[in-house]
Every structure is written in structure tokens, then in C-alpha cells.
Amino acid sequence: MSGFSEFIAFAVTARHGSFARAARELGITASTVAKRILRLEERLGVRLFHRTTRQVTLTSDGEMLYARCEKVLADIDDIESLASGTSGEPRGQLRINMPITYGKRVVMPKLARLLAQHPGLELDVRLSDSFCDLIRDGIDAAIRVGALDDTRLTARRIDWQHLVLCGSPAYLRRQGMPTHADQLEAHHFVVFRNPTSGRERPVQLQVDGKTQELHPETRVVINDGEGMVEAARHDAGLTQVPRVMAEDAIANGSLVEVLPACAPPPQPISLIWPGNRLLPARMRLLIETLAGLG
Structure with a gap:
């Protein structure tokens, strides 16, 4: 696919808010990352980032593109995980959103043990009491309290809130x-x-x-x-x-x-994830691990 590396450079930079951190993840130089994004901007005819000496932030056009890129890249990652064998060692990054106190006190100890048992896993944990849009924000899973009304999502109760x-x-x-x-x-x-x-x-x-x-x-x-x-x-x-x-x-x-x-x-506490996603080994492991909280 023409320009695929440019989209990857853009998505990783948007995720980190930094050319340097994106370069470290991709194993290339920061200047190469910047050049790829510049070529993408020129081809699309839009500015994707506001650039300062300290950081880069997404423009409104960049935010729309990033939401689409994260979904596509997540689907590719899922396909790779499935192709490597459903019984293989779970690997890759899990992006998880959860309430601040419940996440810190109840979930993080479980996740820390999960990392110790599976060295191929990485975590990107977002602690927030605000709701996120999993599909728009490229989140693999979230923990929610109370009734759920988003039909795009699959849910499994993991605990009760008293x-x-x-x-x-x-x-x-x-x-x-x-x-x-x-x-x-x-x-x-x-x-x-x-x-x-x-x-x-x-x-x-x-x-x-x-x-x-x-x-x-x-x-x-x-x-x-x-x-x-x-x-x-x-x-x-x-x-x-x-x-x-x-x-x-x-x-x-x-x-x-x-x-x-x-x-x-008590209100149900649920683990939710996009319902139209293939489930790689790391997501199945997360679901199994958190299912026993309650």
C-alpha cells in the first residue's frame, strides 16, 4: 500500500505526542518520522499537527484521521495475533481505560501479575473517571460502572460496585x-x-x-x-x-x-470492548483475568 509507513508514523506520533518517542517505538530517527508525516500532509493537502519546540498536537483534521488510523492498525494487529496461532504466547499492547480509584486499587495488581507472567505483553493504561469512546480513541477495552447502552460494544460483568x-x-x-x-x-x-x-x-x-x-x-x-x-x-x-x-x-x-x-x-462493573473486533490472545487473556474480580 502506497504511503503505509507514513500513516504508521503519523499514528504513532499522535499516540505519543512526540516525534522522538514515536521514533524510538518505530526504530527510526525523529527526522525520518517528521519527513514521513510532512509527505503525508502534502499528499492529503491538510495540516495534521500543530508543532512547537516542546510538543506536537493534533489539528481537527489530524484528530479525524487518527481515529481511523488507530482502528485500522488495531485490526491489523489483531489479524497478526490470530495468524500467529490462538494458542501462542499473548503479546503486544493492551490499551485500557478504567476509573481512577477502582483501577488503581483493584485492577492494577491483577494487571501487574499479568505482565510478570507474560513478558510479551505491554500496557497503556488510561485512568479517568470520564467516559471515552473506545472506537474513536483506539481503546482495546474499558471498565464501566452501571448500565451500558452502546450497542457497538460487547460487555462482561467482572464485579459489583457497592x-x-x-x-x-x-x-x-x-x-x-x-x-x-x-x-x-x-x-x-x-x-x-x-x-x-x-x-x-x-x-x-x-x-x-x-x-x-x-x-x-x-x-x-x-x-x-x-x-x-x-x-x-x-x-x-x-x-x-x-x-x-x-x-x-x-x-x-x-x-x-x-x-x-x-x-x-449494587451496580454492575463491566469490562467492555468493541464488538466487531477479532479477539487476539492478549484480549482473551485480559477478559479471563478480570472475570474473576467479583
């Missing part, structure tokens, strides 16, 4: 320990702002067998779960977070669980 409502002992001594959901209206709250939608997440409760949402007057709004835990530990108010975020603080007594009988039903 929410816990809690506050510090000093705050609860000052404001009083709630014994019924109706008493929560008198309390201050530290709530989560969804970084994708910008909306505040309501407090979820289960009362008399029915799930309810409470939209309290908030004292602190934070877009990071661990930050919410820290604010609550320092007496800023009640907060509701996934149990994995608060379990250490509850265990050491710096947070106290509130109204455990009103905890909402």
Missing part, C-alpha cells in the same frame, strides 16, 4: 447520627460531580424496598472520589462513595458508615 454513606466521628457528634433517611435533610453533603456530564450525582438510598434519589443541598462538590473521602474525613459532611474508596477509612475509624440498611442495590 455504595457506602459515611461521615467522620467528629461531624456525626456535632450534627447527630441519622437513624432514618428523612433525617438526612438536616445534614451537609460532599457530592460527586461527573466529569463527563458536569452533573452532581444524587445520593442513592433504598427505603422500604424502593430505590430513592436524594438531591441534598451540597456544601462541597468534588470531581474525584478520593477527594470526597478526604473531605468527609476532615468533617466537611456526609458523603456517598464506592466502598472500595472508603473501606480503609472505615476500618481505621476515621469514617463511620451511616444508615447501612438503606444502602442502594
Whole structure:
């Protein structure tokens, strides 16, 4: 295919945001990478990168091309993996997107053991509480919490998320320990702002067998779960977070669980991946590894 090496140089540079890092991955010089991209820009008649002395960033035309290139290159990589034999040693890079705290505390230990057992694997982990578009961004797999509505994706449940409502002992001594959901209206709250939608997440409760949402007057709004835990530990108010975020603080007594009988039903945590992709050995291994989390 004419100019295929130019597209590869472009895609790798876009992924790293650097001619030098792209050159190291491709085993060529940075000047060769730059020349290939320049030839591609001249042939297409568009500028693909904004260039400065420190970095290169994609133009709007570059972003559209990069999304297509990553999908094509990922498909080629999948075909190569399958052609090498389905029973062969898993190799190549896995690009994974996952929530920050759950990813660090629960998933990363599993992935680290996976790397130790399979030296041919590489990981590109994106920790973020914002949703990404797997197909547009060239992501192999992502971990999502809650219901899934993208029909382009295949999902497998790997765990459950349990929410816990809690506050510090000093705050609860000052404001009083709630014994019924109706008493929560008198309390201050530290709530989560969804970084994708910008909306505040309501407090979820289960009362008399029915799930309810409470939209309290908030004292602190934070877009990071661990930050919410820290604010609550320092007496800023009640907060509701996934149990994995608060379990250490509850265990050491710096947070106290509130109204455990009103905890909402757990939400599924799923591993998702593009449904129209061939599954190379490394993806099958990832699915098998994470399937046992819950």
C-alpha cells in the first residue's frame, strides 16, 4: 500500500505526542518520522499537527484521521495475533481505560501479575473517571460502572460496585447520627460531580424496598472520589462513595458508615470492548483475568 509507513508514523506520533518517542517505538530517527508525516500532509493537502519546540498536537483534521488510523492498525494487529496461532504466547499492547480509584486499587495488581507472567505483553493504561469512546480513541477495552447502552460494544460483568454513606466521628457528634433517611435533610453533603456530564450525582438510598434519589443541598462538590473521602474525613459532611474508596477509612475509624440498611442495590462493573473486533490472545487473556474480580 502506497504511503503505509507514513500513516504508521503519523499514528504513532499522535499516540505519543512526540516525534522522538514515536521514533524510538518505530526504530527510526525523529527526522525520518517528521519527513514521513510532512509527505503525508502534502499528499492529503491538510495540516495534521500543530508543532512547537516542546510538543506536537493534533489539528481537527489530524484528530479525524487518527481515529481511523488507530482502528485500522488495531485490526491489523489483531489479524497478526490470530495468524500467529490462538494458542501462542499473548503479546503486544493492551490499551485500557478504567476509573481512577477502582483501577488503581483493584485492577492494577491483577494487571501487574499479568505482565510478570507474560513478558510479551505491554500496557497503556488510561485512568479517568470520564467516559471515552473506545472506537474513536483506539481503546482495546474499558471498565464501566452501571448500565451500558452502546450497542457497538460487547460487555462482561467482572464485579459489583457497592455504595457506602459515611461521615467522620467528629461531624456525626456535632450534627447527630441519622437513624432514618428523612433525617438526612438536616445534614451537609460532599457530592460527586461527573466529569463527563458536569452533573452532581444524587445520593442513592433504598427505603422500604424502593430505590430513592436524594438531591441534598451540597456544601462541597468534588470531581474525584478520593477527594470526597478526604473531605468527609476532615468533617466537611456526609458523603456517598464506592466502598472500595472508603473501606480503609472505615476500618481505621476515621469514617463511620451511616444508615447501612438503606444502602442502594449494587451496580454492575463491566469490562467492555468493541464488538466487531477479532479477539487476539492478549484480549482473551485480559477478559479471563478480570472475570474473576467479583
